[in-house]
Amino acid sequence: MAIVETRKITKEFDGGAVKVVKDIDIKTVDGEFLVLLGPSGCGKTTLLRMIGGLEHPTSGQILIADQVVNHLPPRARQIAMVFQSYALYPHMNVKGNIAFPLKAANIDKEEQKRRVDWAAGILGIDHLLDRKPRQLSGGQRQRVALARALVREPNVFLLDEPLSNLDAQRRASARDELQRFQHEIGTTTIYVTHDQVEAMGMGHRIAVIEGGTVRQIGTPRDIYEDPADTFVATFLGSPPMNLIPRGDELIGFRPENFHLAPDGGVDSSTSLSFKLTSIREEYLGSEKLVYGELEGERTVARMAANADVPAAEGGEVTLFVDNADLRVFDRESGLRKESAPATIATGSGS
Amino acid sequence: MATLPPTQRFASEGSGRGKQFLARTVLYATAVIFSLFAFIPFAWMIMTMFKTNNDLYNPRNNPFLYNDPPTLSNLDLLWNDTSFRTFIFNTFLIALVVMAVTVIIVVPAAYSLVRLAGRWGSNLGILIFLVYLVPPTLLFIPLTGVVADLGLQNSKWSMALVYPTFTIPFCTWLMMGFMRSVPWEIEEQAMIDGYSRIGAIWRTVIPVSIPGILTVVIFSFTLTLHEFVYSLAFVQSSGEKTVSVGVFTELIRGDVFFWQSLMAAAALVAIPVALLYNYFLDRFIAGFTLGAVKG
Numbered sequence: 001m002a003i004v005e006t007r008k009i010t011k012e013f014d015g016g017a018v019k020v021v022k023d024i025d026i027k028t029v030d031g032e033f034l035v036l037l038g039p040s041g042c043g044k045t046t047l048l049r050m051i052g053g054l055e056h057p058t059s060g061q062i063l064i065a066d067q068v069v070n071h072l073p074p075r076a077r078q079i080a081m082v083f084q085s086y087a088l089y090p091h092m093n094v095k096g097n098i099a100f101p102l103k104a105a106n107i108d109k110e111e112q113k114r115r116v117d118w119a120a121g122i123l124g125i126d127h128l129l130d131r132k133p134r135q136l137s138g139g140q141r142q143r144v145a146l147a148r149a150l151v152r153e154p155n156v157f158l159l160d161e162p163l164s165n166l167d168a169q170r171r172a173s174a175r176d177e178l179q180r181f182q183h184e185i186g187t188t189t190i191y192v193t194h195d196q197v198e199a200m201g202m203g204h205r206i207a208v209i210e211g212g213t214v215r216q217i218g219t220p221r222d223i224y225e226d227p228a229d230t231f232v233a234t235f236l237g238s239p240p241m242n243l244i245p246r247g248d249e250l251i252g253f254r255p256e257n258f259h260l261a262p263d264g265g266v267d268s269s270t271s272l273s274f275k276l277t278s279i280r281e282e283y284l285g286s287e288k289l290v291y292g293e294l295e296g297e298r299t300v301a302r303m304a305a306n307a308d309v310p311a312a313e314g315g316e317v318t319l320f321v322d323n324a325d326l327r328v329f330d331r332e333s334g335l336r337k338e339s340a341p342a343t344i345a346t347g348s349g350s
Numbered sequence: 351m352a353t354l355p356p357t358q359r360f361a362s363e364g365s366g367r368g369k370q371f372l373a374r375t376v377l378y379a380t381a382v383i384f385s386l387f388a389f390i391p392f393a394w395m396i397m398t399m400f401k402t403n404n405d406l407y408n409p410r411n412n413p414f415l416y417n418d419p420p421t422l423s424n425l426d427l428l429w430n431d432t433s434f435r436t437f438i439f440n441t442f443l444i445a446l447v448v449m450a451v452t453v454i455i456v457v458p459a460a461y462s463l464v465r466l467a468g469r470w471g472s473n474l475g476i477l478i479f480l481v482y483l484v485p486p487t488l489l490f491i492p493l494t495g496v497v498a499d500l501g502l503q504n505s506k507w508s509m510a511l512v513y514p515t516f517t518i519p520f521c522t523w524l525m526m527g528f529m530r531s532v533p534w535e536i537e538e539q540a541m542i543d544g545y546s547r548i549g550a551i552w553r554t555v556i557p558v559s560i561p562g563i564l565t566v567v568i569f570s571f572t573l574t575l576h577e578f579v580y581s582l583a584f585v586q587s588s589g590e591k592t593v594s595v596g597v598f599t600e601l602i603r604g605d606v607f608f609w610q611s612l613m614a615a616a617a618l619v620a621i622p623v624a625l626l627y628n629y630f631l632d633r634f635i636a637g638f639t640l641g642a643v644k645g
């Protein structure tokens with residue numbers, strides 16, 4: 001168990017021509033499940049590789065268990081890593097693959113066998129132990145890679161999109177297993193993904209990364225409800241947060257924060273009204289998405305399936321959002337501002 | 351193979367069959383022609399080696415048949431009256447040394463060029479390959495000087511020294527191709543799993559590159575086996591000669607060609623080697639690295 005910390009680490013490629021990771025500061029809590037979330041090419045894998053010791057940071061420090069490890073080779077860092085591509089040893093069978101790190105640590109044969117059986121049991125691959133990697137499906141390979149990481153009792157797990165190759169059903173159950181397992185053994189885990197559902201569901205905390213910088217770190221709830229900037233606001237949530245320009249500000253709110261006027265009328269001091277011109281409706285069973293235009297901006301509302309909203313194109317409806325659900329961003333920088341009810345009120349369209 | 355939906359298959363059956371038959375015929379005809387092309391020299395060689403002089407040189411005889419009963423006397427001449435056994439021993443000894451030297455140098459060289467030398471590495475690989483294309487007829491003159499300086503004139507070790515100059519460039523280039531197809535993550539994974547870089551290379555890159563290493567072995571063996579110019583230039587005494595030069599100098603005496611024994615010499619070397627290649631190629635080259643990484 002250990003705390004992983006990066007202090008202002010930066011990575012440049014091609015002699016500074018490409019800056020992939022820029023001054024990233026992250027500190028895990030002991031035993032935490034930290035998710036790195038970000039779009040493709042934002043530097044997640046590079047960051048993970050630096051923590052693992054496979055890539056040297058251009059500047060900055062990496063600490064594992066309060067010890068600077070910049071100069072330590074991967075083998076001295078006591079980490080287990082699952083690569084985005086699994087990286088199974090093609091010339092060894094599954095048993096050999098899983099036992100490989102144990103052999104490296106000179107653990108005796110009996111104990112090796114015991115641990116291999118244990119890990120294979122957890123991941124449901126006991127019947128595949130004598131196969132070669134090429135005789136496995138993508139999902140089975142992924143589980144072998146996970147098993148190889150599990151047998152080691154490392155300080156830290158580094159997992160690079162380990163579930164990306166599983167079908168939806170397998171992924172859900174693997175997610176559950178992985179989380180339960182991590183909870184049981186309590187090893188600090190850094191988990192990379194670009195799937196927001198995975199990130200929200202699994203992480204104790206999420207670090208949202210974009211363009212090589214951390215945009216926000218927080219619990220899934222923090223990130224979803226209090227995004228630090230417009231990137232985070234629109235990257236998470238499906239459909240993403242609506243952003244309506246008002247002067248030099250953007251007013252943001254989630255599609256599900258829209259509601260119709262209650263029977264008793266609306267208290268205009270606690271909520272804001274918008275006229276939405278409906279364009280299209282998407283029926284999802286328990287709810288529906290109403291796509292429309294609001295003050296010239298494309299906007300989505302998530303409503304109950306039976307909500308009384310005009311479905312036809314061009315139909316108009318007045319919708320309300322509670323002031324408490326509004327988030328205000330600076331239009332220029334995209335950064336979050338403390339919400340200022342006065343501005344909201346003056347900009348009100350009602 | 352194309353798997354058409356049933357209706358389509360049915361519809362195209364009429365003309366499809368004719369076309370398919372034609373394609374098959376062309377395929378088999380081509381295969382037969384090429385097999386004959388490869389087979390006839392061997393057959394001719396084997397047939398000639400058992401013929402008597404009388405049979406071989408009489409123009410009225412049918413050359414495709416034994417007109418006299420087959421004889422083993424040509425083999426006897428080759429085996430007992432020439433230094434053929436020494437030639438074979440020399441050839442294989444040199445080949446073994448050359449193979450070992452080549453592998454020991456080529457594997458780390460290819461690894462470094464592919465993995466550590468960045469973009470320059472690949473281009474350098476092509477430059478190294480170009481060295482192979484310099485003809486030995488050009489190089490043997492300066493190399494004679496080198497061999498003399500080292501006191502290796504008229505010694506088989508001169509060849510063990512010189513042959514790597516052409517096996518290494520070619521095989522480095524060859525090995526680089528193999529190394530490029532090794533998934534690098536497995537080496538990094540081995541480093542994560544607890545080995546040093548050298549340990550990781552030894553346990554992952556090398557085992558996965560075995561088909562490449564075998565190919566290097568086979569090529570350096572072949573190149574050594576059929577090398578002629580250097581060995582003709584560097585070695586004069588029978589005891590130091592290789593098969594390619596020794597057989598040629600001992601079985602062509604003035605204008606007398608001992609055709610049957612020459613053929614016997616060629617067959618005795620070529621056939622075991624051909625069988626060996628066949629065995630190795632089938633066994634090792636195919637599908638070795640599949641399944642290491644996804645996709």
Ligand SMILES: Nc1ncnc2c1ncn2[C@@H]1O[C@H](COP(=O)(O)OP(=O)(O)OP(=O)(O)O)[C@@H](O)[C@H]1O
Nearest residue numbers: 013014018020039040041042043044045046047194
């Ligand atoms: N060795 C390298 N040399 C130059 N550029 C590189 C190198 N490795 C990565 N990059 C660049 O760094 C950027 C980040 O790469 P990285 O693999 O970290 O992305 P990622 O966030 O893991 O993306 P994905 O979700 O697609 O896996 C990419 O633009 C990539 O092209």
Ligand SMILES: [Mg+2]
Nearest residue numbers: 044045084160
């Ligand atoms: Mg990645």
